[in-house]
Amino acid sequence: MTAAVPSEASLVLSADEAEWQRIIDAIEPSVREAVALVVKDHAADSVELFYTTLRQHPDAAPFLSNELVDTRLHAALITWLTSLFSVAAPDLIALVTTQKRIGLVHARIRVPIQAVMHGARLLKGELRHLLFDRIPSKEDLSKAIDYVENMMDMASETMSREFVRDLQKEIETDEAYRLVTLGQDINLEREIQKAALLDWGHRVLFAICCAAPPPLPSLEGSAFGLWLNHKGSLLFPGPFGLEPIKIAMRKIDHVTIPALLADAPPKPVQIYELQAQIEEIRFLMDNLFRTSEARESGRDPLTCTLNRRFLPTILSREVTQAMRREVPFSVLMLDIDHFKSVNDTFGHTCGDRVLRGVAEKIVSACRASDFIFRYGGEEFLIALVEIDMDEAFRIAERIREMVSDASTDSFGVKVTVSIGVATFDGHPDYTHLIEDADKALYKAKDLGRNKSVAL
Amino acid sequence: MTAAVPSEASLVLSADEAEWQRIIDAIEPSVREAVALVVKDHAADSVELFYTTLRQHPDAAPFLSNELVDTRLHAALITWLTSLFSVAAPDLIALVTTQKRIGLVHARIRVPIQAVMHGARLLKGELRHLLFDRIPSKEDLSKAIDYVENMMDMASETMSREFVRDLQKEIETDEAYRLVTLGQDINLEREIQKAALLDWGHRVLFAICCAAPPPLPSLEGSAFGLWLNHKGSLLFPGPFGLEPIKIAMRKIDHVTIPALLADAPPKPVQIYELQAQIEEIRFLMDNLFRTSEARESGRDPLTCTLNRRFLPTILSREVTQAMRREVPFSVLMLDIDHFKSVNDTFGHTCGDRVLRGVAEKIVSACRASDFIFRYGGEEFLIALVEIDMDEAFRIAERIREMVSDASTDSFGVKVTVSIGVATFDGHPDYTHLIEDADKALYKAKDLGRNKSVAL
Structure with a gap:
């Protein structure tokens, strides 16, 4: 029942909301109308240019598949733009809620913040040029540009605050998961995965010993390979973690195994080669688990002080x-x-x-x-x-x-x-x-x- | 020796650098000069307004003590602004390096990104109004505004990328420290701190039993209190962690102990009251350690699946x-x-x-x-x-x-x-x-x- 009556707290504006209010109050209705018209007429073109340009930005491109842009983002951005610059003064609460939600989604899918800022800069430039063409009075032009810049930048500020806050929570949880998993069953995990690797090796050797070998299982698709790509990469992030193991794994799948199958029956030297490569992966795994243990402990082993x-x-x-x-x-x-x-x-x-x-x-x-x-x-x-x-x-x-x-x-x-x-x-x-x-x-x-x- | 010859990689511009290059190349020298002049003449005033306004921003104020602004930031911002809008085309590498360094320092001291964006928006508005006053040709004005907006926004983009990257590393390390410490000696830590609390309690009781009690040690300044504020707060972040214990501690220091000293000799009921409060802190501590253990494990205790x-x-x-x-x-x-x-x-x-x-x-x-x-x-x-x-x-x-x-x-x-x-x-x-x-x-x-x- 309490939800029906607005609480006192909800009537007090946050600093963010107060800033939005100031920007909205500062603009005369006639200028707002002029801007709304420009935006309405050119939103589709501007958004088109926006995605064409942003697709060339290396930080943004991975998030902008053609399909996603065509089916969802294009229309969503036009709606966003026209409701930000509506003829009537926008609803403050809806305005803030929308920007926060966008910031949250961006954090969740990890869209880089500078890619969003880059896009906003493009749009602002487009709108500025349109205003210069369409508004003859220098005084009105100055006010219109202030309004557009403030509204767009304020949207970025609200999004960014939410983005960083949410990103922080997500990063903490990622790291917690990694460490909890490392701490809990790391020794068991190591042994299970070493066994899974050997198991794959045995199955390959058995298959090869048959007169007509069946299609050999790939290492990447084996229990070991799946673990490595999905759980191992959580435990050992960073460039020096799993990369050498992944390279060795790809070499087995794409070089060693095809060579084995090409020669029937395979030569002993090829089988030794495969075994040596499996051994190398085991060695790399042991090493990885060991160095990670030392690093995670956070202490200098000699003096027991913090590192x-x-x-x-x-x-x-x-x-x-x-x-x-x-x-x-x-x-x-x-x-x-x-x-x-x-x-x-x-x-x-x-x-x-x-x-x-x-x-x-x-x-x-x-x-x-x-x-x-x-x-x-x-x-x-x-x-x-x-x-x-x-x-x-x-x-x-x-x-x-x-x-x-x-x-x-x-x-x-x-x-x-x-x-x-x-x-x-x-x-x-x-x-x-x-x-x-x-x-x-x-x-x-x-x-x-x-x-x-x-x- | 190789450092003397620029490597091929250093001749290839990053996407960021290429974007800066485009902005700098697009501006005619005459317009750049006009902007440089406006900035040079008004930098001090704009920066003054910048800090006056930003000090009222709740996210920025904690980072802007009068002393820091007067001795360091004010001059630094003027230098930044005038070198960004110099008469000669700025040095690309220096430009990018400076923005990255600023982003890094902001991440290190955790200046909220939206506070920086807010400040940049203020400065842009100031510069825009000056340009409107000083540049009569509409064509030049449009170019000058494009140039200022792009340079300022591009600085924000470069800073933000570095800010988020560095913040991410810092948050990961924070969380790792917390979990490593929780995992390593949490049971020992709990017992040590319970003992430290009792030790303080004993010393207070002894002191009270003397005819003329010496100045009593505060709980906040005791080994237990220091641990709670400096190490405990690392282990148990968030609003529901240590706050109830801190409140109980402050009550002892500021209400219970002064009351004990006011009545000499103290009444038995007052001593019981003190003991009950110490007991409450012990109970809260036990609770905190226990719930944190369950939460950190990441697993549902009943089914052993992930929570x-x-x-x-x-x-x-x-x-x-x-x-x-x-x-x-x-x-x-x-x-x-x-x-x-x-x-x-x-x-x-x-x-x-x-x-x-x-x-x-x-x-x-x-x-x-x-x-x-x-x-x-x-x-x-x-x-x-x-x-x-x-x-x-x-x-x-x-x-x-x-x-x-x-x-x-x-x-x-x-x-x-x-x-x-x-x-x-x-x-x-x-x-x-x-x-x-x-x-x-x-x-x-x-x-x-x-x-x-x-x-």
Whole structure:
């Protein structure tokens, strides 16, 4: 029953709606009518030109099959354009709802935002030229162009807000699915798929051993091939994931198998070749599963500190919190002095022990709410939440002293560290904070090492 | 050495660069000069108006502190504007690089794209009005406006492409961090934080028991509070996550503790009140960890099929594959006939057994590369990859027969299902495919149930 009475909230315009209202209110009815007439007369031609041009845009073309444009999009765009520039003032709520819905659909089918903007730019140009031809008074012309540009651009703004919001949700869900699946049954999955690959290999070999081989099953259409294309590509996105396996698979289907069938009976060397190619796929699969495991863990295996992968996530969040909640936030950049010579003189085992030892000292000097990253070979970045410059400097000094005071026994060698300290200064880009900490670290090195320096 | 010779690839323009080139080539030097002059004379005023207006935009305001605008942004925007509209034709590579860099920084600090578009629209309007005032020839005016609109909009397109690309990477990393952390030490984390909360509670009680209590530690500043604000908020994003706990925490810090200190010695009822509030936080924490575990698993606990959370991810990917690789793709929508009456007559335990039994039949009729979702209460959606309509219909019939042939024993009751079959028809939006399957399912129901119907 409550739905029948408009709630107070629905009577208050959002910033978006208020902006639309301003644009609509600003235009005199006579100018709106003139624009509506121009649009009505030329909508079909403009839309024709729109799709002809946009089909040549590499970002847009994949979404614009002839059939889709002819059966749906062409008419839909004409309707959109004529209702945006109607003779009567358009209904505000319908206007906003339409643009939001378009943004949502674009996000769902992943139409690139710049392709939509490109199309809008074309249409605006067309309409502008028509207005220049048809409206003689310079004053009216200026107003008509303002109106057209504002309406079109405002539509883009409303669509884009919805597009980005929805895209964000979709990307999160994609990534969640990938990781949930990776986390749940990844070892089982690996074994099942290795078995499926072998199963296909056996069936091919059996078929070949028959005097008159039946049509051989393709690897791409086998249980393994289908898994690879549909589930594997979800688990291992990116160019370095499945591509080498897919290439090997296509080679088997399109080169090796046809060659086997051409010679009857097949030569042993051809059968060895097939087996070697299957082995290669198994090797590539193992490798893929293994490297993905390391990458996904997000931690540096040697020191158990976070690896750099999650640095942007964490620092940008902390900078935002510092800005919004007005709490301090500081960063230490720590470098192990003369680490290269330790490695060169005493060997990698000793170097590894030093890295682990320094990481332990850092952990013991920090709180559970801080974040410790292995930033580079012998560099650590420490994010100290709700800590100001003075306190950060004290923590840096504590770490520096703990390391230099440690007996030679604990590291196997005498070790010192240099530390740069920087604190959030209002700049919204977290890379600025890292640069500051880096500068401070260089000063500490310049001052002779085994020093903490605050910028 | 190769870097010194421009490679062939660098001589080929990208679609973006080619578009910039076209815009720059189209403008006559005299018109470009006229525009450059207008921009140069009025850049400062336009930029002033730009920031004054944009500061009132709710999406933009949080990024525009007075200090940031005065010390950095104001001058940077004037430089950007004057170099975009320079007297000489601008350097193409520098132009594209600059817009990309801006898009990247905007993504990093998460400036909403529509706020940038809003700002660009303001600037374009300003420049247009100036051109109308300053260029008397209508022909030149039309060209000048084309030039300004195209340059500004093209800058937005280049920025937006980079913005979305970078945002996508950042969102993926955020989500990965959240899930990796959730997956790794979530149980340990829960116990550590419960202990940290109790520890704070003990310290407060001890302090209160002293005759003259020292300043009590705030819960928000305690190890627990810091964890909650900095790590907890990463693990449990969204409005229903940490908010109730944060509210309870603020109540303790700002109401309960001050009241305790006002009465010395505190009344027992006040101490009980504090303990009850700490207990409430523990309860909320447990709840949060538990529900998040269920949600993240992505599976329906009863039938072990996928839950709806990952439906958009999977269907949009499969529709894209069907489009790009030109392979078929089909969807079954399955509903258990008269399920409500089974539940009402034989009880929920029987209903659950039916759901599990039907899910098992579906799994056994599908391949490892297919996706099976619990779509609703008694509805399942099955995504059959690289399967055309005829084959999909055969699979539907197999499932339908397996269910109706099952002895009453296996389900505890006689069960049938109705199935709608739909196949990918070129429409890029996956919701269209679901709608088709739904329509077919309704037909199957209309035809008396225990039927498969292909649309």
